[in-house]
Amino acid sequence: MTALDLSSPVAVVGAGTMGQGIAQVALVAGHPVRLYDTVPGRAREAADAIGARLDRLVEKGRLPAGDRDAARARLTPVEELAGLAGCALVAEAVVERLEVKQELFRALEDVVDDDCLLATNTSSLSVTAIGGALRVPGRCVGLHFFNPAPLLPLVEVVSGFATDPACGTRAYDTARAWGKTPVACADTPGFLVNRVARPFYAEAFAVYEDQGADPATIDAVLRESGGFRMGAFELTDLIGQDVNESVTHSVWTSFFQDARFRPSLAQRRLVESGRLGRKSGRGWYDYRDGGDDGRGDRGGAGRGDRGGAGRPGPHTAGPADRPPHIVVHGDLGPAAALVPMAREAGIEVRAQDDGDDPRIVLPGGGQLCLADGWPVSESPDTIGFDLALDYRAATRVALSAPPEIRPRHLAEATGLFQALGKRVSVIGDVPGMIVARAVARIIDLAFEAAAKGVATRDDIDTAMRLGVNYPLGPFEWSRRVGAGWAFDVLASMHELDGTGRYAPSRALRHHAHACDQREDRPS
Numbered sequence: 001m002t003a004l005d006l007s008s009p010v011a012v013v014g015a016g017t018m019g020q021g022i023a024q025v026a027l028v029a030g031h032p033v034r035l036y037d038t039v040p041g042r043a044r045e046a047a048d049a050i051g052a053r054l055d056r057l058v059e060k061g062r063l064p065a066g067d068r069d070a071a072r073a074r075l076t077p078v079e080e081l082a083g084l085a086g087c088a089l090v091a092e093a094v095v096e097r098l099e100v101k102q103e104l105f106r107a108l109e110d111v112v113d114d115d116c117l118l119a120t121n122t123s124s125l126s127v128t129a130i131g132g133a134l135r136v137p138g139r140c141v142g143l144h145f146f147n148p149a150p151l152l153p154l155v156e157v158v159s160g161f162a163t164d165p166a167c168g169t170r171a172y173d174t175a176r177a178w179g180k181t182p183v184a185c186a187d188t189p190g191f192l193v194n195r196v197a198r199p200f201y202a203e204a205f206a207v208y209e210d211q212g213a214d215p216a217t218i219d220a221v222l223r224e225s226g227g228f229r230m231g232a233f234e235l236t237d238l239i240g241q242d243v244n245e246s247v248t249h250s251v252w253t254s255f256f257q258d259a260r261f262r263p264s265l266a267q268r269r270l271v272e273s274g275r276l277g278r279k280s281g282r283g284w285y286d287y288r289d290g291g292d293d294g295r296g297d298r299g300g301a302g303r304g305d306r307g308g309a310g311r312p313g314p315h316t317a318g319p320a321d322r323p324p325h326i327v328v329h330g331d332l333g334p335a336a337a338l339v340p341m342a343r344e345a346g347i348e349v350r351a352q353d354d355g356d357d358p359r360i361v362l363p364g365g366g367q368l369c370l371a372d373g374w375p376v377s378e379s380p381d382t383i384g385f386d387l388a389l390d391y392r393a394a395t396r397v398a399l400s401a402p403p404e405i406r407p408r409h410l411a412e413a414t415g416l417f418q419a420l421g422k423r424v425s426v427i428g429d430v431p432g433m434i435v436a437r438a439v440a441r442i443i444d445l446a447f448e449a450a451a452k453g454v455a456t457r458d459d460i461d462t463a464m465r466l467g468v469n470y471p472l473g474p475f476e477w478s479r480r481v482g483a484g485w486a487f488d489v490l491a492s493m494h495e496l497d498g499t500g501r502y503a504p505s506r507a508l509r510h511h512a513h514a515c516d517q518r519e520d521r522p523s
Helices: 017-029 042-059 065-074 098-109 127-132 165-177 198-209 215-224 232-239 241-254 265-272 338-344 407-419 435-451 457-467 474-481 485-497 506-520
Strands: 010-013 033-036 075-078 089-092 117-120 140-145 154-159 181-186 325-329 348-352 359-361 367-370 382-385 396-400 423-427
Touching: 010 017, 017 033, 017 042, 017 065, 017 140, 033 042, 042 065, 042 075, 065 075, 089 098, 098 117, 098 127, 117 127, 117 165, 127 140, 140 165, 154 165, 154 457, 165 181, 181 457, 198 215, 198 232, 198 241, 198 265, 198 435, 215 232, 215 396, 215 423, 215 435, 232 241, 241 265, 338 348, 382 407, 396 407, 407 423, 435 457, 435 474, 435 485, 435 506, 457 474, 474 485, 485 506
Parallel strands: 010 033, 010 089, 033 075, 089 117, 117 140, 154 181, 325 348, 367 382, 396 423
Antiparallel strands: 140 154, 325 359, 359 367, 382 396
């Protein structure tokens, strides 16, 4: 292991929230820490704030008082950059502008020794470009912590084109020694998390822009069916619309305006109007006058439930009668659990293993099909239902129906899922619905990243679970839904869309076809 010795001083430049968090992590791990900021007095204020957080840890029984006192004694605010001489690692957490970070690192080269690691906490800039102006570019490495740094375990350790492998290894081992879970990745736009996570936001915004559903309904479906901790609209309100859009725009630009990373016009208008989310009082939701988190009522009946403080909650269908029986054709794949669930709910299930396309036929002749990337209006009398992380655990299921669907079909579909204990949200006829299109695209970008050597599959799964709290990593999702599922969804959407946004990557195509060939081999 090549982690820095605990006697080696660590410096943090930038005394904002992230800088304080990184300093606290290194401090609690046992290092002497020096804190610097260009604004006079801010380093001292930050040191006091870190001390206050250590006090709270002692009060909660998470840190012995003696360890707190020792940590305080090791923390030194400095007023001049020269005060960082002798440090073994300097981590910057300054403004996200390339020229600022380059200028800082050039200045640091005149202060620190040649073997000092220079680590950038950038979330969207090129580590290669930041280190490119250095006399010793091999010492520059990305250490991307997630906010709040003392609490979130993930650290992306990013090696630029010129990063010395030994420096990358030392940074990785040091992050692990600090109690973090590091993942090694190459220097590509968005690194791991901000690259693979783009569709979670983009597809939710696209459903909204296509008039498929309102923000509260989309968020509810992502949480209650997809298993995500927060929906895309409430999460970007928490992050800050300007911050989230800036990262999206940076990744899109860095990939030469690849259509798969295209920003949302609706989010752009939100930012232009100053509705930046919680910090401004309004974003997708209204937080003024003590407003709630925008999630609204989790239950209720009737379309347009009202959330807290009078804000709209998710659209939830009113009660409907359960169908007496259903006919199941083929293998429902990711939705196979619905068959035993229906039986357990007292609904007669008639199975037809006739090789037809997988579907559930309702008593009145309506058909239920899992979201497959096609609009349901392509097939008469068809209603789509969305993907769920776990149909047994899900508390809400989305149905997609064209305007001309017969009321009986929609009522029977609604009654079926209500009989299974689910709230039902009926959305517009949007290909891929909500959860399915987001998960399919996340899987695709993950396969592409692994194929291009950005990171290993295991590290990608770890990064997405720990960095953005996904219920499963992309490869775990892929194993759950089946090898060809994501490819089939995206291939259908690509045929409809034509812009390249949904074009499956070669890596996903290869994976799907390779699995098909293995299944076709005689046993």
